[in-house]
Amino acid sequence: MARGDLTDDQWSRLEPLLPPIPKMGRRPRDRRQCFDGIWWRARTGSPWRDIPERYGPWETAYTLFRRWQIDGTWALILKKLQVKADAAGHVEWEVSVDSTVCRAHQHAAGARKRGLAIRAGRSRMGWRPSRNDHGLGRSRGGLTTKLHLAVDASFHVLATVVTAGQRGDAPVFTEVMDRIRIPRPGGGRPRVRPDHVLADRAYSSRPIREYLRRRQIAHTIPEKRDQAGHRLRRGSAGGRPPGFDRELYKRRHKVECRIGLLKQARGVATRYDKLAVRYEATVQLALIRQSL
Structure with a gap:
């Protein structure tokens, strides 16, 4: 067993979560060997063709990675791990939201x-469609991708969103929150509403606060200085300042620590995948491997 490969105990936890082996057709290769090869590529950030021979042909590893990305297997495995953690009481529903920029x-x-059109700007008729940017943004430093995360108090990543690097944090907040969805093992409605949300000043906006109040989610978000100045200049019409607990806000460091742990996989810290859906699958793979 090479460094970074699955141990027998980790494989025993992962194997029941994998899709069943098809009964018809050619017998597939050892899936544990393929998974280790796929993880080696994500951990090191190397090209697919450089996967060591001990993991089998690189084409087999890439084909399995791509197939499971297309049919949603990676997302399903991660969802099953979240369900198991929640059923065991390991998920704490105090959620911190933040983002990180990854060089491409x-x-x-x-x-x-x-292919797909995105909302790129406004025209006289409303939103003007544009070509898909594949989650890549250009800045003075080059190509970047931004990864938005929602992390609970026990360092479980409950939701991720991949956007271009120049995208702001606040416009993606509701999309991140809407992706928090953990089914219950005994049936019934899935858990979608955190008990408390922690976020930095980038998420201090009236639409976000109204969104959280509408969903009856307590939140701790510091107010921006310019927003406080505008409120004070309006006098009594500006309303009361939003509540802020400084000691509770200190717990937001957990999302920063989780981002640092996730970026230990070089294939996540630096994006090598051309498509955003492939990069998102790489992120899901890293979360699966770190959850075993």
């Missing part, structure tokens, strides 16, 4: 920009 390697550029 030049090999991540060049994907075809056909």
Whole structure:
């Protein structure tokens, strides 16, 4: 067993979560060997063709990674791990939301920009459609991708969203919150509403606070200085300042620590995947491996 490979105990926890082996057709290769090869590539950030021979042909590892990304297997495995953790009482519903910028390697550029349209700007008729940006943004430093996360108090990642690097944090907040969805083992409605949300000043906006009040979610978000100045200048019409607990806000460091742990996988810290869906699958793979 090489460094970074699954131990027997980890494989015993992962194997029941994998899709069943098809009874028809060619017998697939050892899935534990393929998983270790896929994880080796995500851990080191190396090209697929450089996967060591001990993990079998690189084409087999890439085909399995791509197939499970397309049919949603990676997301399903991660969801099953979240359900098990919640059933065991390990998920604490005090959620911290933040984002991190990941540099994109030049090999991540060049994907075809056909297909889905996104909202890129306003025109006289409303939103003007644009070509898919594949989650890549250009800045003075080069190509970047932004990863938005919702992390609970026990360092479980409950939701992720991949956007272009120049996207702001506040416009993606509701999408991150809407992706928090953990089914209950005994049936019934899934758990979608945290007890408390912690976020930094980037999320201090009236729409976000109204969204949290509407869903009856307590929150601790510091007020921006310019917002406080505008409120004070309006006098009594500005209303009361939002409540803020400084000691409770200190717990937000857990999302920063979880981002640092996630970026230990070099394939996450630096994006090498051309498509955003492939990079998101790499993030899901890293979360699965770190949860075993």
